[in-house]
Amino acid sequence: MDDVAPSTTRRGLLATVGVGASALAGCSERLWSQAETTGPEQVSLTIKTVPADDDRLAATIASRLRENYTAAGIDATHEPVSKAELYRDILLEGEYDVFVTRHSGFDEYDALYGLLHSQFVSERGWQNPFHVSDVTIDEYLETQREADETDRSSVLADLIGHLLQTTPYTVVAYPYTVSGVTEPLQLPIPPRCPREYIEVMSHPENGPRDGPLEVGVFGEGLTEELNPLTVDRNRIDGLLDLVYDPLVRQIGDEYVPWLAEDVEWPEEGQRRARITLREGLEWHDGESLDTDDVEFTLAFLEDTSMGSVDGGVPAPRYRGRQTLLDRTAVIDDRTIDLYVFEASQTAARRLLTIPLLPAHIWTERSEAVADRQTEAITVANEDPVGSGLFAVSEATTATEFELESFDAHVLRGTADRPELLEGFSQFEGITFRIAPNPGAMGGLLIDGEIDVTASELPPETAREIRNATATRTVTGTTDAFYMIGYNSRQDELGNPNFRRLCSRLIDREHAVSEFFEGFAQPATTPNALVGLHDWDFDDELETSPDTDPLAFPGTDGEPNTSRVQSLFADIGYRYEDELLLE
Template sequence: MDDVASSTTRRGLLATLGVGASALAGCSERLWSQAETADSKQVSLTIKTISADDDRLAATIASRLRENYTAVGINATHETLPKAELYRDILLEGEYDVFVIRHAGFDEYDALYGLLHSNFYSERGWQNPFHFSDVTADNYLETQRAADGSKRSDALAALVEHLLQTTPYTAVAFPRTVSGVAEPLTVPTPLRRPHDYLEVMAHPENGPRDGPLEVGVFGEHLTEQRNPLTVDRNRIDGLLDLVYDPLVRRIDDEDVPWLADDVEWTERGQLRATVTLRPGLEWHDGEQLDVEDVAFTFSFLEDTSMDDVESGVPAPRYRGRQTLLDRTEIPDDDDRTIDLYFVETSQPVARRLLTIPLLPAHIWRERSAVVADRQTQALTDPNEDLVGSGLFAFSDATAGGMVELESFDAHVLREASDRPDVFEQFPRFDGLTFRISPNPGSMADSLVDGEIDVTASDLPPETARNVRNAPNTSTVSQSTDAFYMIGYNSQQDDLGNPNFRRLCSRLVDREHAVSEFFGGLARPATTPSELVGIRDWDVDADLESARVTEPLSFPGTAGELDTSRVQSLFTEIGYSYEDDVLLE
């Protein structure tokens, strides 16, 4: 798409939607001259983030942000919290001004719909945690969901441009994920996704071994909550994905049938996917897995109270993907085939629904009781004896010590003729054990001492350096879609002003942060798409290639703010100063 055509198309799209960024901001957000407010007082912001033991990089970014806010006259405080408490404040209670956190990244562009659409303004989880309400953004999000090809490309490009003006959040950097490896284990990529584990456990140079693959992780309370629907708990990343299987897995940009034997798409009229399950599917407790479980999963995610609460109690995880579904239909006397009917959307977007892990109806149906306001047992139960359908079944856990998974011998992919190539020599280990350490340093020590085979929790730069320098260990790294995010609570007085949010987003030097904090093991967010959290933009090349000078460039040099320049910028958007103090 050439520059002239692209620009013209986006202008046309803006006109079609009927309102521009500045007009929208005036009608949906509180924009007023702060200088005219009576009894002005200093602008105050609290920045919440995870404790340094859990994520030193997030804590360091938040600390520098506080210093920069303070330097330009904001009364800024930096509050570090345990991961579970931080998630509760941000995702459930909305009790924050600014947060810094590592976001897992987007599986598809449509993930922005759940993150930002005002339909989710009052919902919990990663559904619009910023309380962002913007009609223009909603229009773009709806257009990209319903369109395909160039029309979707234009909507997404216009959305990115609009988000750079309204700034509900901003990305700082995309870190490389790093795992430590003990010799002689061969680990092709860091262990994050289920198929990463499969590649290690089926690699011909690894094993066979009588014992399990020993995997190191770090953090507190990692064994206390195994509920796949909660968002406010600390958990072992990737564990639940190994236990709970979806219909289809997304592996290296390819949709791989997993529990589904076949998916047939019909695009005439309402978009429909006819899914046929593989024969002989079982849950880990031996119960049959059939299409009733598929229909139940999607229905339960929409309302975990099962119609007991008038407005429903949706599960906070997978909500954005779940809203793609209109309804399900099961043909008479067929326990393997189900029709999934979608809302107005395109097939590439609709495919996201098929990657949701399935839940056993015979277990979760009993957890629909309402136990508190907007809470059901399904959202509070610790799910101690988790039962899924994955290649690994839960075996045992000790508080603060370890979690053991055993190979599920009855899994259909162990014998299926059309199974992925990785299963040819799977498994070469007798199960999988997660060994839990309190912090990354002690996890690395366990690796160097030969107590674990590989680390799954990400190694911070200085710890990765120590592992590389040890005699019998090495590291393996990979670029990642995860990114460090600064989020803003639009319900906070000053942060309700998009001009204020946009200027606050400029008060971090992204390139300097990558050099100084990440040891170079990251990519700064500098292009338009990167600033909204999309690392590899393949929708609109002219956005990807353009370096950003405005609106989110850092007003300073090498990490040092030009405070007089920033004061001028705040004055231009209606704020005032008194003795270098920024006034509301």
């Protein structure tokens, strides 16, 4: 892949403006301008991530990145902040230079649309947090939505190639999920999402049991924020997905009707999906769930102010999926038509996986409470009312969070239910036991106080669990990845050549070996660098030795300083006393 031709730099632009002004103002003013102009300063970057107690791997990657940036002559600072503050800085305020965090991964290739399209450059959440505005990226994202499977592969290959040149973010590694489990509980896969919890609770060798599944997690403030629309809070992975149900659940590569009894897609080329809801659907508070709630949810995500604020106030979550929707048409209480913009069925079906909200509760939360904020995206939602298989119990405390079985759920009693639910449930609900740190969570498991851990286990805690007499660990793969994100509004990071070179300053294979102790896959293919490690079209992507985004300029995690300096010089930067100058 050829290098992107360097764009006009800020230094070059200022120099050009300076020459024009001098010609007009005369010799004396030119001398005055030169006397007042300060010299170039060292390039400075701050790297934000959570503290090591919250995510040792993210903190370790950030620390090594700081060391490598420093070796490259950059004035680099590693700034650990709480998870809530990190998400607020990145996803709400855009106050960062570089961040390192664990991303939950993509459910479908179209997830890149919300992450990168310039339509979202001024929105909050995981909608374009890099503030990148690139017409070429937009064109590829729009085209892949409309293309059939054969053409879509080619478009995605072109998109990935362009992302490797522009590098709004880069992926370091795909961690394995590791859970501790007590004997003799059967754990098919570490539980992080509804499907995985259901598999544990449906396994015939795990019950039936008089009592809940006891799950260990760690962290602070995990139950303080139960709003499914917000992104700036720490929370238990998968919890709200157990409480709020969608029309359709994605189970692996399949889309399984859930609250929907049937999804009818007409002939190819049509833009309508007819949804028929299951009969007898209820919210946790006993109110009926009907197509008005479906219509409300989709409209509310687009504008949580419901028209009371000029320009609208979009929800920070699910917006990428919501933009697939053109309009809705309610036929009756159980039937609704969803009309999508030009999109293939493969892309459009993501719209059906959005969790539904009860209109009778959320309508009252449309009032504006601050600039570009509504109650809907600021409320803690302490008593969530969903339609899932589990409801939040009143017995919840600061150290225990209880989900009780929602016996009125239609899928608990019907014979016509998804295969996943055969044998469900062997337990009476789920109780999350909240520990302050990974070691304490591991201790609860070893002492027999919980059945399984759901927060990520660091290697040292996993070893303790494996060495105990009645516990073991279970490992699984995941779509989640550790990423490095760049704020394109920051002066130097606005230069794609600079971002691309910064993305090479981490030795991915060394990081997996040393930091993850082998419990991860390094991002070693072009598609893996953008978060699509399971994509099968690497042969359509090309790079050259000079622009290889995987080529770490060093050995065993240590950068070769002279080589790094040469690479920065090649893109127009210079050094003075080993310092990289703006």
